[in-house]
Amino acid sequence: MARVNEHYRNLAANYLFPEIGRRVAAFAEANPGAELIRLGIGDVTLPLAPAVLRALHEAVDEMGSAQGFRGYGPENGYDFLIEAILEHDYGTRGIATRADEVFVSDGSKQDAANIQEIFGADCSLLLSDPVYPVYIDSNVMAGRAGALGPDGRHAKVHYQPATEANGFAPDPPEQRADLAYLCSPNNPTGSVLDHARLARWVNWARANDATLIFDAAYDAFIQDPALPRSIYEIPGARECAIEMRSFSKRAGFTGLRCAYTVIPAECTGSTSTGERVPLRELFRRRHATKFNGVPYIVQRAAAAVFSAEGRKQCALQVAHYMENARCLREGLATAGFKVFAGEHAPYLWVRTPGGLGSWEFFERLLAEARVVSTPGVGFGPAGEGYVRISAFNSRENVDEALRRITRAFSTGAA
Amino acid sequence: MARVNEHYRNLAANYLFPEIGRRVAAFAEANPGAELIRLGIGDVTLPLAPAVLRALHEAVDEMGSAQGFRGYGPENGYDFLIEAILEHDYGTRGIATRADEVFVSDGSKQDAANIQEIFGADCSLLLSDPVYPVYIDSNVMAGRAGALGPDGRHAKVHYQPATEANGFAPDPPEQRADLAYLCSPNNPTGSVLDHARLARWVNWARANDATLIFDAAYDAFIQDPALPRSIYEIPGARECAIEMRSFSKRAGFTGLRCAYTVIPAECTGSTSTGERVPLRELFRRRHATKFNGVPYIVQRAAAAVFSAEGRKQCALQVAHYMENARCLREGLATAGFKVFAGEHAPYLWVRTPGGLGSWEFFERLLAEARVVSTPGVGFGPAGEGYVRISAFNSRENVDEALRRITRAFSTGAA
Numbered sequence: 036m037a038r039v040n041e042h043y044r045n046l047a048a049n050y051l052f053p054e055i056g057r058r059v060a061a062f063a064e065a066n067p068g069a070e071l072i073r074l075g076i077g078d079v080t081l082p083l084a085p086a087v088l089r090a091l092h093e094a095v096d097e098m099g100s101a102q103g104f105r106g107y108g109p110e111n112g113y114d115f116l117i118e119a120i121l122e123h124d125y126g127t128r129g130i131a132t133r134a135d136e137v138f139v140s141d142g143s144k145q146d147a148a149n150i151q152e153i154f155g156a157d158c159s160l161l162l163s164d165p166v167y168p169v170y171i172d173s174n175v176m177a178g179r180a181g182a183l184g185p186d187g188r189h190a191k192v193h194y195q196p197a198t199e200a201n202g203f204a205p206d207p208p209e210q211r212a213d214l215a216y217l218c219s220p221n222n223p224t225g226s227v228l229d230h231a232r233l234a235r236w237v238n239w240a241r242a243n244d245a246t247l248i249f250d251a252a253y254d255a256f257i258q259d260p261a262l263p264r265s266i267y268e269i270p271g272a273r274e275c276a277i278e279m280r281s282f283s284k285r286a287g288f289t290g291l292r293c294a295y296t297v298i299p300a301e302c303t304g305s306t307s308t309g310e311r312v313p314l315r316e317l318f319r320r321r322h323a324t325k326f327n328g329v330p331y332i333v334q335r336a337a338a339a340v341f342s343a344e345g346r347k348q349c350a351l352q353v354a355h356y357m358e359n360a361r362c363l364r365e366g367l368a369t370a371g372f373k374v375f376a377g378e379h380a381p382y383l384w385v386r387t388p389g390g391l392g393s394w395e396f397f398e399r400l401l402a403e404a405r406v407v408s409t410p411g412v413g414f415g416p417a418g419e420g421y422v423r424i425s426a427f428n429s430r431e432n433v434d435e436a437l438r439r440i441t442r443a444f445s446t447g448a449a
Numbered sequence: 450m451a452r453v454n455e456h457y458r459n460l461a462a463n464y465l466f467p468e469i470g471r472r473v474a475a476f477a478e479a480n481p482g483a484e485l486i487r488l489g490i491g492d493v494t495l496p497l498a499p500a501v502l503r504a505l506h507e508a509v510d511e512m513g514s515a516q517g518f519r520g521y522g523p524e525n526g527y528d529f530l531i532e533a534i535l536e537h538d539y540g541t542r543g544i545a546t547r548a549d550e551v552f553v554s555d556g557s558k559q560d561a562a563n564i565q566e567i568f569g570a571d572c573s574l575l576l577s578d579p580v581y582p583v584y585i586d587s588n589v590m591a592g593r594a595g596a597l598g599p600d601g602r603h604a605k606v607h608y609q610p611a612t613e614a615n616g617f618a619p620d621p622p623e624q625r626a627d628l629a630y631l632c633s634p635n636n637p638t639g640s641v642l643d644h645a646r647l648a649r650w651v652n653w654a655r656a657n658d659a660t661l662i663f664d665a666a667y668d669a670f671i672q673d674p675a676l677p678r679s680i681y682e683i684p685g686a687r688e689c690a691i692e693m694r695s696f697s698k699r700a701g702f703t704g705l706r707c708a709y710t711v712i713p714a715e716c717t718g719s720t721s722t723g724e725r726v727p728l729r730e731l732f733r734r735r736h737a738t739k740f741n742g743v744p745y746i747v748q749r750a751a752a753a754v755f756s757a758e759g760r761k762q763c764a765l766q767v768a769h770y771m772e773n774a775r776c777l778r779e780g781l782a783t784a785g786f787k788v789f790a791g792e793h794a795p796y797l798w799v800r801t802p803g804g805l806g807s808w809e810f811f812e813r814l815l816a817e818a819r820v821v822s823t824p825g826v827g828f829g830p831a832g833e834g835y836v837r838i839s840a841f842n843s844r845e846n847v848d849e850a851l852r853r854i855t856r857a858f859s860t861g862a863a
Contacts (some may be wrong), residue, residue, distance in 0.1 A: 091746070160453055312453045
């Protein structure tokens with residue numbers, strides 16, 4: 036009989052966001068008419084920018100004409116989009132990246148989940164704790180993480196706690212590993228890596244012949260131009276780092292789906308006999324076999340994000356969310372909460388009051404303030420005692436959420 | 450150092466279609482001005498139907514309004530699309546399928562590549578030869594296929610030759626296997642399974658506790674209403690079969706990307722201790738972790754395929770391609786070729802003249818008729834001596850291709 040992939044047994048019981056969805060749905064059903072404010076899942080709320088809408092309409096029209104119709108596109112993306120990426124995401128930062136190093140995809144979640152496929156089953160893993168669940172779960176499914184212990188950790192993974200003491204941005208460890216996942220600006224903690232910290236990671240990777248998987252899905256939220264937006268701003272990163280970026284948050288594409296991964300030509304892994312293999316070639320083969328490209332109309336929309344108009348309009352969207360983040364940061368601090376991050380990321384990392392557990396405080400925020408958050412422990416054991424608050428919402432909802440939270444929980448400490 | 454996934458070493462040298470692309474590009478460069486007619490890759494050529502275009506424009510407008518904007522959607526698809534699928538693809542054939550058994554995706558290629566992930570690494574495989582390369586390559590990458598032999602076959606796969614003798618639709622073997630991939634109407638041979646043959650497969654799967662992966666991406670091209678369109682028309686199939694369907698060919702979505710997979714609740718695999726696990730739950734977990742849904746606007750477009758207008762317009766597109774197939778079948782036969790299929794599929798399977806090898810005839814068709822075909826051997830060793838001719842093109846190009854092929858190769862046999 037067909038055996039199932041028993042590595043799935045080692046997954047934590049539920050993927051975090053569906054679990055939150057279930058709890059929120061149950062609450063809504065038990066409390067009809069309760070007006071919930073969703074600051075949980077990091078989903079954008081502003082409509083698509085006019086430049087993006089116009090590009091979509093135009094591309095749809097093309098698809099309706101015999102001359103303009105496009106069937107299968109290049110698996111790795113259309114040149115017009117790749118060139119815009121190279122110019123605006125890399126050229127403007129003085130980074131030389133080539134078109135054949137870019138892989139356009141339907142999301143950074145997918146890229147983060149798929150990238151592990153090109154590595155051997157015995158690669159050792161280094162992850163921060165808390166961590167975006169996809170990094171770990173995709174490796175669990177592939178059998179690379181080992182059994183799930185009662186402490187919520189997997190036997191074959193090396194975890195680095197992200198704590199208040201290290202600013203929620205741990206430095207590389209003494210020990211080596213084959214693959215390390217980094218996320219900056221960080222989901223969930225909202226921390227950000229500066230040049231010095233990122234350089235320590237690149238140096239560690241080069242010293243240990245490790246590969247860094249650098250998730251920069253939130254780079255557009257970095258407010259300080261001196262902070263690195265790409266890992267390739269660090270010398271030597273092209274030899275050891277894979278980078279992922281997304282249109283989801285910076286341009287409201289969560290429901291439109293477009294992202295990309297960069298694998299520099301110099302970035303290699305090894306075979307059991309020590310031969311070096313360019314990782315880019317493996318991922319290209321993966322894309323050719325398992326992917327059929329992002330819809331043409333969506334790629335046109337993504338390219339419009341880089342137009343003069345699109346850049347202006349999307350920057351306004353980011354500014355809106357970051358002003359929300361500022362309001363939340365200040366309002367929650369005034370209410371007596373210990374609040375971290377939210378300065379270069381659309382997420383705040385908030386200590387639960389009175390030593391409450393993450394899920395406990397999640398339930399109380401829901402019941403007493405009708406506000407949906409994300410329990411920190413859902414991202415890993417070291418997230419216990421925190422919740423993540425998202426800045427993706429309207430100003431009205433943010434203000435109302437602050438009023439309700441203050442009413443329900445204010446300690447008057449501030 | 451990070452080890453690469455060395456199973457990739459067992460892949461045949463190149464994924465077929467990029468290889469064809471390279472050869473065609475080289476020819477075009479060496480012969481500037483040569484007007485090529487592409488009957489190779491199975492890509493649609495007609496523009497999107499008006500009903501689909503209207504749905505796209507409307508959905509884009511929704512995404513531009515605060516009320517209508519949609520961010521992350523349900524990973525497995527919006528209810529409006531799943532309900533339309535259930536009603537039109539299943540209800541009309543008297544098949545009861547439930548909403549929570551349907552997984553909307555961005556393509557049957559992806560689904561066919563991803564489905565193996567939920568099975569154990571030691572599952573035995575049964576494949577036809579020739580075969581759609583994704584079935585085999587996705588299993589090679591996962592380490593399930595074994596080494597690639599000099600005969601082009603993988604050590605751990607049981608192949609069933611699809612030959613003229615069995616009508617290019619082999620019956621199930623004596624031996625058992627855990628997973629068997631079926632494709633009807635078949636890509637590449639264009640053969641189709643009738644009720645009796647499909648029932649033999651379902652019975653074999655049930656007798657052997659095997660899982661059938663039934664790819665029905667081309668079901669819309671079946672001309673005889675008595676032929677099965679879904680494997681669930683066969684009693685017992687819900688216990689052993691996973692089905693995949695696509696909007697790519699029936700509605701011109703190759704550049705828009707939408708498909709779906711059905712996994713019935715009764716369809717299970719087993720653990721090493723013999724416990725039965727619903728495959729649907731594993732795939733749901735996979736989708737939740739590694740996928741973020743199909744763009745809202747594309748799902749609206751797919752739903753429009755099922756509207757009264759959409760059904761009429763898409764049926765005309767299918768009829769256009771099938772009339773091409775008829776012209777090609779008759780024209781090639783008249784030119785002296787031995788031609789198979791093309792009656793319930795947009796593909797013809799054509800014996801090469803004079804015992805030429807597939808790639809040899811591919812090159813001669815390209816050089817002497819400026820027609821792009823697909824070498825049968827690219828789909829497996831048993832495809833040697835055949836080429837696949839696609840009916841996806843304009844009538845003018847089909848007629849011109851026939852004139853050129855007849856001029857270059859006619860034996861006057863007919």
